[in-house]
Amino acid sequence: MKLVIVAQDARSLRQAATVAKAAGIELAGVVALGWVSPVAQLPAPLITDAAAQLDRRACELYVAGDATMLNSQRLAVMLQYKAAGFRFATLVAPDAEVDAGVRLRENTLIGFRARLGAGADVGANAVIGDLAAIGHGTRIGQSAWIGRDCVVGEDCRVGRNCVLGDGVRLAAGCVLEPWSVLPAGYRLGASHRGTIFIDALFRAPVVLRGRATPEGSES
Amino acid sequence: MRSLMHPEDYVSHAVFAAEQRGIFSRLWMLAGTRAMLAADGEYRTCTLAGKPLALRNCGGRIRAFLNVCRHRGARLFADEFGSGPLVCPYHGWSYDAYLALDGVPRNTSLFQFSAAEMAQRGLIEFAVREVGDLMFVNLADEPLPIEEQFAPHLLAMLAASSVKMDSQYAYTRFDCGFNWKLGIENIKDPLHVEVLHRGTFPDYFDTRADRTAVAPINHAADPALDWRKVALSEVSDVWDVPMGEGEREWHALVERLDGKRAYRGIHLFPNVNLMIVAGAVFSIQVYNPIAPDRTEIQMLAATTRPLAAFAHKPLVLWEHLKSDMTVLGQDIECLENLQAGLHAVDFGFVHGAYEAQLIDFHAVCKSLCSIAGGVAS
Numbered sequence: 123m124k125l126v127i128v129a130q131d132a133r134s135l136r137q138a139a140t141v142a143k144a145a146g147i148e149l150a151g152v153v154a155l156g157w158v159s160p161v162a163q164l165p166a167p168l169i170t171d172a173a174a175q176l177d178r179r180a181c182e183l184y185v186a187g188d189a190t191m192l193n194s195q196r197l198a199v200m201l202q203y204k205a206a207g208f209r210f211a212t213l214v215a216p217d218a219e220v221d222a223g224v225r226l227r228e229n230t231l232i233g234f235r236a237r238l239g240a241g242a243d244v245g246a247n248a249v250i251g252d253l254a255a256i257g258h259g260t261r262i263g264q265s266a267w268i269g270r271d272c273v274v275g276e277d278c279r280v281g282r283n284c285v286l287g288d289g290v291r292l293a294a295g296c297v298l299e300p301w302s303v304l305p306a307g308y309r310l311g312a313s314h315r316g317t318i319f320i321d322a323l324f325r326a327p328v329v330l331r332g333r334a335t336p337e338g339s340e341s
Numbered sequence: 342m343r344s345l346m347h348p349e350d351y352v353s354h355a356v357f358a359a360e361q362r363g364i365f366s367r368l369w370m371l372a373g374t375r376a377m378l379a380a381d382g383e384y385r386t387c388t389l390a391g392k393p394l395a396l397r398n399c400g401g402r403i404r405a406f407l408n409v410c411r412h413r414g415a416r417l418f419a420d421e422f423g424s425g426p427l428v429c430p431y432h433g434w435s436y437d438a439y440l441a442l443d444g445v446p447r448n449t450s451l452f453q454f455s456a457a458e459m460a461q462r463g464l465i466e467f468a469v470r471e472v473g474d475l476m477f478v479n480l481a482d483e484p485l486p487i488e489e490q491f492a493p494h495l496l497a498m499l500a501a502s503s504v505k506m507d508s509q510y511a512y513t514r515f516d517c518g519f520n521w522k523l524g525i526e527n528i529k530d531p532l533h534v535e536v537l538h539r540g541t542f543p544d545y546f547d548t549r550a551d552r553t554a555v556a557p558i559n560h561a562a563d564p565a566l567d568w569r570k571v572a573l574s575e576v577s578d579v580w581d582v583p584m585g586e587g588e589r590e591w592h593a594l595v596e597r598l599d600g601k602r603a604y605r606g607i608h609l610f611p612n613v614n615l616m617i618v619a620g621a622v623f624s625i626q627v628y629n630p631i632a633p634d635r636t637e638i639q640m641l642a643a644t645t646r647p648l649a650a651f652a653h654k655p656l657v658l659w660e661h662l663k664s665d666m667t668v669l670g671q672d673i674e675c676l677e678n679l680q681a682g683l684h685a686v687d688f689g690f691v692h693g694a695y696e697a698q699l700i701d702f703h704a705v706c707k708s709l710c711s712i713a714g715g716v717a718s
Contacts, residue, residue, distance in 0.1 A: 283655075323670055324513055327513065331422060331512055332643075334508075335646065
C-alpha cells in the first residue's frame with residue numbers, strides 16, 4: 123500500500139515522511155495545503171488534485187500538521203478526504219515499542235522510540251512524539267498532540283485536542299479535560315477540574331468555564 | 342500639567358483605606374457575569390473592598406452576600422467558582438434562596454432559636470444590579486443609583502453588547518505588585534502603547550496617539566483648583582481604536598457587534614477595563630485592590646455568541662488571552678518596577694495634554710475619598 127501525505131507545513135511533512143520511510147512504506151506523493159514548497163525539496167511528487175489523481179484502493183493518506191495549527195482543522199481535512207472515499211494510514215516508527223492490546227486509530231503517528239503500554243488507546247488523528255511514553259491503560263483523545271519525550275503515566279485520560287509540549291510529565295491516573303494545553307516541561311501531579319491552559323505568561327492557570335452553546339459545542 | 346496624585350497616594354495605607362471606604366465600598370463594582378452564574382446554585386466568590394463576597398444564582402435571581410456564616414463567621418464557599426447549596430461546612434447552618442437562615446442542626450437543644458430569632462440571622466446581603474449580562478454589586482447600606490456612576494448611554498451600550506457575550510469563557514487571575522490606580526491610568530494612557538508595546542501590539546491596530554495641536558499647556562498650573570467639577574458619571578470613558586486587516590476565520594462563526602474594524606476600550610470607573618475587539622471578542626480585566634502595592638487582575642475572555650458550529654472556540658479563547666497577556670505582561674513588568682521605586686520619589690508627576698482623562702480620574706478618586714472622610718491632600 124502506497125502512502126500519500128497531506129501536509130499543512132514543511133515540518134510535519136518531514137516528520138511523517140521520515141517515520142514512513144523508516145517503516146518501509148512507499149511514499150507516492152504529497153498534497154500541500156496552504157503552503158508552497160520548492161518541488162525539488164518534496165520527498166515525493168506534488169499532487170495537485172488528489173481526488174482526480176489518486177486511486178483510492180491503492181493508497182492510504184496521512185494528514186499531517188503540527189501543534190501550532192489546530193488539530194481540529196487537521197481533523198476537518200481528514201474528514202473531508204474520508205468523505206471522498208479515502209482510507210488513512212497509521213504511521214508507527216519501527217523502533218517504537220507498542221505493547222499488546224494497544225489500540226491505534228486512523229491517521230495517528232507514533233514517533234521514534236515512543237513506548238505505548240499495554241491497553242493504551244490512541245484516538246484518531248493524535249500524534250505521539252518521539253521518545254514519548256504512554257502508560258498502561260492510558261487513553262489519548264482524538265486529535266491530541268503529545269510532544270517529544272513526554273511521560274504520560276498509567277491509566278491517564280488525555281482529552282481530545284489536548285496539547286502537551288515536549289517533556290511534559292503526567293502522574294498516573296491524571297485526567298486532562300479536552301482542549302487543555304500544558305507547556306514544555308510541565309509536571310501535572312493531579313487531575314484538574316475543567317479545561318486548563320498553562321503558560322509562563324500567566325501567574326495562575328487559565329481555566330475554561332461556562333457552557334458551550336449548542337452551536338459552539340463539539341459535534 | 343501637574344498631577345493631582347502624589348507618589349504617596351500609591352503607597353500609603355491611609356490612602357488605600359480611604360479608597361476602600363470611599364470608592365470600593367460605596368460604588369457599583371463589577372463582580373461577575375451571567376455566564377459565571379448561569380444555573381441555579383452556581384456561585385462565584387471574590388474579595389471586594391477587603392470583604393469576602395459571594396454571588397449566587399438563587400432560583401434564577403442573582404444575590405450577593407458576605408461569604409460567611411452567621412454562626413461563627415466560617416467561610417461558606419471556599420472555591421472561586423462552583424455550585425452548591427447554602428450550607429456552612431463548619432457546623433451545618435443552612436440558608437434558603439432568600440438568604441434566610443432555615444436550618445440549625447440541633448437547634449432545639451443547643452440554640453433554641455425562635456422563628457423570629459432565625460429570621461434575624463440571615464446572610465448579610467448586598468445590592469445587585471444586572472446591566473445586560475454584567476453583574477454589579479454595591480456594598481453600601483444605601484447604594485447610589487447606578488445611573489449616577491455610569492451615564493445612561495454607557496449603561497445602554499453595556500447592556501446591549503454584554504448580552505451578546507457567549508456563555509463559555511476563559512478566565513484567570515494575576516497577582517501584581519502595583520497600586521490599582523497605576524493599572525487604570527495605564528489603560529487610559531494611549532501614548533505608552535507606541536513606546537512600551539512597540540513590536541508586541543498587534544500591528545492591525547492604529548495605535549498612534551492623537552498628536553493634533555492642543556492649547557498651550559501651563560505646567561505650573563494646579564489642576565486641583567477645579568478638580569471637583571468632574572462628575573462621577575463623566576470619568577468612565579469609551580474609545581475606539583481603528584483596526585486594519587484583523588479578520589479571523591472564526592469571525593464568520595459568531596454574531597458580530599458594531600465596530601467590526603475597531604478595538605473598543607471601555608473604562609468603567611473605578612477599576613474595570615472592558616475591551617471588545619472586532620465586534621467579536623470580549624476581554625474584561627478587573628483591577629481589584631488588595632493592598633497599596635498589590636492588585637489582583639481578574640481576566641476574562643469570551644467571544645460573542647456563536648452562530649454556527651465552533652468546536653475550536655477553546656483554542657481561540659486561549660490564543661486571544663495569550664495575545665492580551667503578551668501586551669499586559671509588559672505593562673505589569675513596567676508598573677511593578679515603577680511601584681518598587683515610588684518610595685524614593687519625592688517629586689510630583691507631570692501630565693501631557695493626552696492625559697486629561699487621568700486628571701479627571703484622579704479628581705474623582707480624591708473627591709470620593711474626601712467625601713468618605715478619607716485622606717485629602
